[in-house]
Amino acid sequence: MYDAINSKYTYKGTDILKNKLDIKDEELLKEYETRIVAFKIATISTLTIKMEYSPERLKFIHKYLFEDIFYFAGEYRQENITKGNFRFSEYVYIEDNIKQIFQKIDIEEMKKMSFNEFIKILSYIMTELNVLHPFREGNGRTIRELIREVCFDCGYVIDWYEINHDDILKASIKAVFDETEQIKMLRRSVKKVI
Ligand SMILES: Nc1ncnc2c1ncn2[C@@H]1O[C@H](COP(=O)(O)OP(=O)(O)OP(=O)(O)O)[C@@H](O)[C@H]1O
Numbered sequence: 001m002y003d004a005i006n007s008k009y010t011y012k013g014t015d016i017l018k019n020k021l022d023i024k025d026e027e028l029l030k031e032y033e034t035r036i037v038a039f040k041i042a043t044i045s046t047l048t049i050k051m052e053y054s055p056e057r058l059k060f061i062h063k064y065l066f067e068d069i070f071y072f073a074g075e076y077r078q079e080n081i082t083k084g085n086f087r088f089s090e091y092v093y094i095e096d097n098i099k100q101i102f103q104k105i106d107i108e109e110m111k112k113m114s115f116n117e118f119i120k121i122l123s124y125i126m127t128e129l130n131v132l133h134p135f136r137e138g139n140g141r142t143i144r145e146l147i148r149e150v151c152f153d154c155g156y157v158i159d160w161y162e163i164n165h166d167d168i169l170k171a172s173i174k175a176v177f178d179e180t181e182q183i184k185m186l187r188r189s190v191k192k193v194i
């Protein structure tokens with residue numbers, strides 16, 4: 001849980017994110033958000049995005065997934081946040097750091113890699129983006145959609161819904177220190193298109 005009571009993104013005196021539905025009940029908001037975003041995730045692959053792999057693409061995904069719910073959809077966060085004991089990157093560095101991460105996404109190079117090399121770089125990109133945590137909310141789903149698109153453009157598929165959400169979460173939390181589990185998960189789940 002974010003340390004969110006004094007956040008400019010939350011309703012005064014609560015840790016509930018201000019939202020376009022103006023829902024001030026945490027569970028109800030979670031329920032609506034989950035459903036709407038699941039619908040958006042199911043439809044985003046039909047858009048055939050012709051964007052380069054730049055930070056703009058991640059912003060576009062975030063905007064598409066969250067624009068019905070949050071005012072900050074498609075915009076980087078403007079405050080520092082923590083989860084568990086982990087403090088994500090200082091927000092002032094997001095703009096610079098995200099460019100460096102995207103420089104590592106080179107689809108043509110990634111297509112030439114062995115499966116194991118490909119999985120390793122995929123895991124690395126996921127971890128770097130998670131540590132950066134560019135958005136105030138919705139980072140996991142946005143990053144996973146980007147990873148799905150990278151896989152697709154390199155001739156692979158991944159269906160995140162085939163993996164237990166808790167397993168994804170645990171692996172990504174550990175990955176900050178040790179990517180072994182996340183790499184294993186990706187190796188099991190990423191399939192070559194035949
Ligand atoms: N203690 C932690 N240390 C590092 N990363 C964490 C920690 N707790 C959560 N995360 C990462 O943050 C992500 C959740 O971020 P956020 O809530 O912004 O995204 P989401 O799309 O709402 O969530 P989810 O990924 O659960 O669907 C998780 O997927 C996980 O990768």
Ligand SMILES: [Mg+2]
Pocket residue numbers: 137138139
């Ligand atoms: Mg969340």
